[in-house]
Amino acid sequence: xxxxxxxxxxxxxxxxxxxxxxxxxxxxxxxxxxxxxxxxxxxxxxxxxxxxxxxxxxxxxxxxxxxxxxxxxxxxxxxxxxxxxxxxxxxxxxxxxxxxxxxxxxxxxxxxxxxxxxxxxxxxxxxxxxxxxxxxxxxxxxxxxxxxxxxxxxxxxxxxxxxxxxxxxxxxxxxxxxxxxxxxxxxxxxxxxxxxxxxxxxxxxxxxxxxx
Amino acid sequence: xxxxxxxxxxxxxxxxxxxxxxxxxxxxxxxxxxxxxxxxxxxxxxxxxxxxxxxxxxxxxxxxxxxxxxxxxxxxxxxxxxxxxxxxxxxxxxxxxxxxxxxxxxxxxxxxxxx
Numbered sequence: 001x002x003x004x005x006x007x008x009x010x011x012x013x014x015x016x017x018x019x020x021x022x023x024x025x026x027x028x029x030x031x032x033x034x035x036x037x038x039x040x041x042x043x044x045x046x047x048x049x050x051x052x053x054x055x056x057x058x059x060x061x062x063x064x065x066x067x068x069x070x071x072x073x074x075x076x077x078x079x080x081x082x083x084x085x086x087x088x089x090x091x092x093x094x095x096x097x098x099x100x101x102x103x104x105x106x107x108x109x110x111x112x113x114x115x116x117x118x119x120x121x122x123x124x125x126x127x128x129x130x131x132x133x134x135x136x137x138x139x140x141x142x143x144x145x146x147x148x149x150x151x152x153x154x155x156x157x158x159x160x161x162x163x164x165x166x167x168x169x170x171x172x173x174x175x176x177x178x179x180x181x182x183x184x185x186x187x188x189x190x191x192x193x194x195x196x197x198x199x200x201x202x203x204x205x206x207x208x209x210x211x212x
Numbered sequence: 213x214x215x216x217x218x219x220x221x222x223x224x225x226x227x228x229x230x231x232x233x234x235x236x237x238x239x240x241x242x243x244x245x246x247x248x249x250x251x252x253x254x255x256x257x258x259x260x261x262x263x264x265x266x267x268x269x270x271x272x273x274x275x276x277x278x279x280x281x282x283x284x285x286x287x288x289x290x291x292x293x294x295x296x297x298x299x300x301x302x303x304x305x306x307x308x309x310x311x312x313x314x315x316x317x318x319x320x321x322x323x324x325x326x327x
């Protein structure tokens with residue numbers, strides 16, 4: 001009788017421990033997502049200040065946000081249990097496939113695929129920021145309407161399709177610029193009477209002096 | 213014949229029309245949605261930006277930085293506006309289409325029923 005009671009007590013305790021572990025795991029994930037959200041708001045305020053909306057209210061908002069981020073980070077970095085769970089969660093995520101359905105994370109906190117987002121940093125600088133913002137905006141809508149998998153698939157497709165048009169644009173522009181410079185050089189070579197210029201102005205002598 | 217700088221390719225015309233229709237609300241997302249709705253297929257937002265960049269280089273549209281929102285990851289919007297040469301380019305495209313349209317294609321969309 002005794003082993004059965006002890007066994008059942010151990011079983012109950014272990015299941016409780018597992019439940020607690022998964023609850024903490026979810027909290028760690030939510031904390032991470034909340035920090036991401038705060039970081040986005042921070043970037044948003046910083047951008048608006050950079051674009052000329054530098055008011056005292058905005059600076060105070062930034063200070064408040066930073067204080068909140070630091071408080072959350074400090075509160076969790078001092079807790080060894082949370083740190084251990086965070087470490088386990090990060091290690092598991094390295095080897096885990098994305099979960100089907102994705103119901104564990106609230107949709108408004110879901111992020112676009114990280115690797116695809118990093119790939120966007122290799123696009124030409126001129127259009128990058130607004131393109132990334134637009135893609136994130138459409139991604140958040142698709143996430144609500146069509147679900148996580150389709151939204152992620154759309155994001156990946158867009159990233160891969162963005163390379164060819166944007167880079168070919170940039171390359172074509174560079175080629176046109178160099179062609180214009182070369183053409184102008186050749187035209188100047190024909191129009192300007194260089195023999196006469198060399199006779200009047202000792203250009204070679206000046207260049208030699210500058211170099212020496 | 214019209215100015216060569218005002219000649220528009222199919223993509224450029226579509227994007228320019230979307231910008232003209234959207235007025236002051238023309239940034240990447242509504243332009244993408246309008247093009248997708250008009251073309252009836254999945255568009256590439258990168259291709260739309262490349263087209264807008266070309267149009268801007270030719271002076272057909274102008275752009276300015278808008279506000280940043282948290283839904284966009286704190287990134288600023290880039291608004292586009294059609295300029296006078298852009299309007300002229302659209303007019304020229306319409307004229308060209310009128311000139312080149314064969315007689316057996318009616319000017320308005322057919323409403324069904326053979327004559």
